[in-house]
Amino acid sequence: MLTLFELQKKFTENLKNQDMEIYSFIQHNKHMSPKKQLAIYQDSILSAMQQALTRIYPVCKKLVGEAFFNYIINHYIIIHPSFSPDLNNYGAGFSEYLKDIETMATLCYLADVANFEWSWHSLYQQITDKKFDFDKLRFYENQAKNIIFKLPRSAILLQSIYPIYHIFLINQKENEDDQSIFLQPNQQYFYIIWRNDLGRQISSLNKVEWIILTWMQDKLSLGEMSEKLMDLNHEINLNIIIPQMICCGFIVDIAINN
Amino acid sequence: MDIKGVGLGLRSAHYSDILKENPAIPWFEVLADNYLIKGSPNLSYLEKIRQNYPLTLHCIGMSLGSMDPLNFNYLKKIKKLIKIVEPVLISDHLSWTSFNKQYFHELLPLPFTEEAIFHVAKRIRQVQDFLEQKIMIENISSYLCFKQSQLTEWAFLKEIADQADCFILLDINNIYVNAYNHQLNALNYIKSLDTNRIAQFHLAGFENKGYYLLDTHGASFSSDVLKLFQQAIKKFGALPTVIEWDSHIPIFSRLLEEVQIAQTIMDQYANII
Numbered sequence: 166m167l168t169l170f171e172l173q174k175k176f177t178e179n180l181k182n183q184d185m186e187i188y189s190f191i192q193h194n195k196h197m198s199p200k201k202q203l204a205i206y207q208d209s210i211l212s213a214m215q216q217a218l219t220r221i222y223p224v225c226k227k228l229v230g231e232a233f234f235n236y237i238i239n240h241y242i243i244i245h246p247s248f249s250p251d252l253n254n255y256g257a258g259f260s261e262y263l264k265d266i267e268t269m270a271t272l273c274y275l276a277d278v279a280n281f282e283w284s285w286h287s288l289y290q291q292i293t294d295k296k297f298d299f300d301k302l303r304f305y306e307n308q309a310k311n312i313i314f315k316l317p318r319s320a321i322l323l324q325s326i327y328p329i330y331h332i333f334l335i336n337q338k339e340n341e342d343d344q345s346i347f348l349q350p351n352q353q354y355f356y357i358i359w360r361n362d363l364g365r366q367i368s369s370l371n372k373v374e375w376i377i378l379t380w381m382q383d384k385l386s387l388g389e390m391s392e393k394l395m396d397l398n399h400e401i402n403l404n405i406i407i408p409q410m411i412c413c414g415f416i417v418d419i420a421i422n423n
Numbered sequence: 424m425d426i427k428g429v430g431l432g433l434r435s436a437h438y439s440d441i442l443k444e445n446p447a448i449p450w451f452e453v454l455a456d457n458y459l460i461k462g463s464p465n466l467s468y469l470e471k472i473r474q475n476y477p478l479t480l481h482c483i484g485m486s487l488g489s490m491d492p493l494n495f496n497y498l499k500k501i502k503k504l505i506k507i508v509e510p511v512l513i514s515d516h517l518s519w520t521s522f523n524k525q526y527f528h529e530l531l532p533l534p535f536t537e538e539a540i541f542h543v544a545k546r547i548r549q550v551q552d553f554l555e556q557k558i559m560i561e562n563i564s565s566y567l568c569f570k571q572s573q574l575t576e577w578a579f580l581k582e583i584a585d586q587a588d589c590f591i592l593l594d595i596n597n598i599y600v601n602a603y604n605h606q607l608n609a610l611n612y613i614k615s616l617d618t619n620r621i622a623q624f625h626l627a628g629f630e631n632k633g634y635y636l637l638d639t640h641g642a643s644f645s646s647d648v649l650k651l652f653q654q655a656i657k658k659f660g661a662l663p664t665v666i667e668w669d670s671h672i673p674i675f676s677r678l679l680e681e682v683q684i685a686q687t688i689m690d691q692y693a694n695i696i
Contacts, residue, residue, distance in 0.1 A: 166571045169538050170490045176531065177522045192568040195606060196634035202567035205635065206529055213528040246525045250484030250497050251456055255528075292462030360464075 310388030
């Protein structure tokens, strides 16, 4: 007789690598061998994880086709177990995994699209922040240089050399438009995505806006950003660009950097 | 707060129907794991629905039968959700879903042994102490039995509930599925389950795979399951009952029809002894 620990160990070893030791501890059923009975669990576990990845990465699936997508995710599932009780957290490393697949070279943008889809998916379980309180600006008027700006807690800044949002959009189910995209050499694309009320928001950014937002994420004060900006681009005026960012919802709060 | 009659498993596809039409459902059972993030849209909807309906919480992540340590990060989130929605009851399954920190997202079966009873009952008591309330444990569907089992499934269920001093959420569909899969008599399960700890029933649908029944929650409850439900009501009384769907979820009006069917049976059989 196995202890409960030994039984769970052998059971899960069978789930992972078809280890047969557990078979002798399972009752024979009139219709199914222990192998077939265990296969019901293997199929169910695989199916749950396949469905999770298919739900999170619909555009990747469309780009590579169902058969190849299933082939990729089955391999991914084998080498990447789930370590969270919440299946919504499964698949975070799929983008990195795609980068390492040599046959993906012809679909060079796929890993970045996957990263976009994961970020987009993860927003669903994020917090919505309150709207910016303009009274706070007046309150900190005399300490302007020390102000730090807070992005929505859900905000994710993305960059890619491929137009990943465009690729994402034209591969939505309902989109019947021309699906051609011409990849431009030496281009860079920048985005911010965040949760707003009950919806998900995305905005394309130019490079300077993206840099400023990354500084804000790094908690640089207004004074520090002004200095750094002098080296980067003399034409950008933070007094203009920051109110615009507040109006767009990129900034939701301020504080004083002590 | 008390709940009576036939309630429904709350699914996101029906939020707008519920909020717009305020249907005459006595309460909803909520899959707790979908509402663990404060400020998330799911929780916003849930809080709105909670204003008009009592709720019960149904968990899948406690992994009560696992040899892993209890996941207190998960339990802390459940406790926070309890404070927000003040559920009437909380439940999880008599199974294990994780081992060596890996989660399988499947309700895995336990051997019906003294060791398992001691282990699971101890963990349920720990969970109840942490959550500061009794929970319900649900009998699961299974596709295999272990040779080393020393008790029947119903004796195992009863013994754990007694040792843990917890309630039982009796899934009628799971009894039917297990009876088919393990060549048992489903009626005998109901007759032999001698306990006053049952607090709720579950009804759901399965898929017939030929040699076995798969508990999919993706079909209407079968007429055989309803017959078993009648017997359960006759024996245990008209306990609160939930209809569960997890796949191929139908439109809300069809669920209301199912509620009506189950409620009629409950009303008919509640007073037959």
